[in-house]
Amino acid sequence: MSEDQPGSDPTSHGDALAVVIAKPRAQTVIEQLRAEGVYDADRSVQAWDEAGVAVPVTEPPQSVTYREVVRQVGEPRLRTLADHLRERSWTDAECEQAPSSWAVIGSVVLVDIGDSPRPAEVGEALLQLHGEADTVLARHGIAGDHREPDVEVIAGTGDTETVHVEHGTRYALDLAEVMFSPGNKAERARMGEAVERDEHVLDMFAGVGYFTLPMARAGANVTAVERNPTAFRFLVENTMLNDVSERVEPYRADCRDVVSNLATEQRADRVVMGYYEASAPRAEDSRAPPDASHEYLDSALAALAPGGVVHMHEATPEALVFDRPVDRLESAAADAGRSVEVLDTRRVKGYSEGVAHVVVDARVE
Known part of the structure; x- marks a missing residue:
């Protein structure tokens, strides 16, 4: 369902396809594409223009609106954080010290950085791994009567306010607060x-x-x-x-x-x-x-x-x-x-x- 106009797309199902959507919709659209079974997790979300991103799909979806279907250019997704860090000349020993888990909350990647070397490089690698995100926050715990998070921006724009979507429920929040x-x-x-x-x-x-x-x-x-x-x-x-x-x-x-x-x-x-x-x-x-x-x-x-x-x-x-x-x-x-x-x-x-x-x-x- 195109946001611009309806009609069939000339790209064949054998191509590496993506749908172009407004970046603030990325998380919602990815969840819908997963539910439909057409999200291609083997390729990364990529910037398309100033306002849009290209979300990889196995075939044109029926459940979401989008601007257009395009052939997604570029190399296949690097599947792990270690893949991205090795491209930055990290050794295997350094990669073993890298974070093993993180979460994408709306447009923010939340990560326990631990004793990882060069946190800024970890942050940049996580942004490459998750093209729908624009900020990476290292979390250091929860403190105080109001259970406030102790976080640090290690990469990206530093915008910690976002809207996170789970099973159709929308959570607006500031992950720094x-x-x-x-x-x-x-x-x-x-x-x-x-x-x-x-x-x-x-x-x-x-x-x-x-x-x-x-x-x-x-x-x-x-x-x-x-x-x-x-x-x-x-x-x-x-x-x-x-x-x-x-x-x-x-x-x-x-x-x-x-x-x-x-x-x-x-x-x-x-x-x-x-x-x-x-x-x-x-x-x-x-x-x-x-x-x-x-x-x-x-x-x-x-x-x-x-x-x-x-x-x-x-x-x-x-x-x-x-x-x-x-x-x-x-x-x-x-x-x-x-x-x-x-x-x-x-x-x-x-x-x-x-x-x-x-x-x-x-x-x-």
Whole structure:
């Protein structure tokens, strides 16, 4: 489907074809082409003109609009980061120190640079590998009460604001200001499948709308709470970007304050606790901060209607998966005079060495 005019294209299916599209659409189009089965991952996305890029395809697609179909010139894609680094005269030993994983978030490549030599060259190589991106960020961790990322621009334009697309959900965000975990992709999509239409969901730690948006797009009514002012701004923007503002009630607040009102007005059918430490018990040390996270699990249960479902995320040492999060949930429920039925347990991803990010789904009577 051409953006300019309809009609058949003279290129044959045996040629190395590409569709020319506006660069800001690149990630959305690649996702659509993958779904249709015509994206050619053996060749790279290339700049075409000032405003457009050429996205390689195996045949003209039916599911997307594009300016034109062209014969893509140039060499076949260098398949790995090491291929690109060797072209920069890196030795095999240096390539072994290069990053082994990264993620393309909208127009930004997010990478754990580690002890890699010459980070700027790694960044430039990643831009060559991913022609749809224009900035490479090295991430150095998450810090502070608001879970703010510590990142560094190592290549490209330095523009850290972008729109990331997953399974049709659009996330506007600034990767220098708010966190985004690529490894949670499947869990974000799953939450959109888990909800029932018109049910009431409380998302206690909404961020930019990681779980809120797919749930609202599926028809749930979501109370979304986020206290980070930057993340909250993007949360509100994203509800409009995804046409779900009528289904999302956003609060910039501590979720415990919101829960104290919800518990007396309307309990939730489902509560999402996406913060890893939200199940931690009160520290015995009297020096524990006043916002110690033991109260989050208590608050989640107070907001949950009888028979409702809680999705509790936790960073758990491997030796304690899944026993610790289940024990914590059952203990909190017993203190509240309620019972727990565990519905499912899942590993989402590795959190750190020897620690797993897990989720427990449970019905609370």
